[in-house]
């Protein structure tokens with residue numbers, strides 16, 4: 001099941017990797033690991049300071065269920081959620097987060113509420129997501 005989730009994130013990532021956005025994809029599953037929503041960053045194109053993939057995917061579910069209570073759902077992100085997104089995650093009751101790449105500058109896992117568990121997923125996808133992020137930022141310099 002996790003492989004299916006990773007594949008979905010990988011495919012979606014490759015669709016958006018050449019856009020103007022920092023390439024980050026976030027996905028939410030329900031407690032039974034069914035994928036219920038996926039999103040990417042929409043910050044640059046829409047001039048939304050809160051337009052990170054994690055907040056976008058949470059907003060999708062908020063709208064779908066007309067509730068911000070996402071207790072029992074799991075969030076996956078290609079990049080460790082930043083402090084802003086961890087703040088949003090804390091507002092939802094969602095308490096399981098998986099990510100692939102450490103966010104050394106803005107990562108929020110260390111200062112998050114301790115009822116949220118963060119698990120890092122290693123492997124070739126993690127390496128790929130990290131390489132693409134490095135490439136994106138190298139282009140800006």
Ligand SMILES: [Zn+2]
Nearest residue numbers: 052081082085
């Ligand atoms: Zn963020």
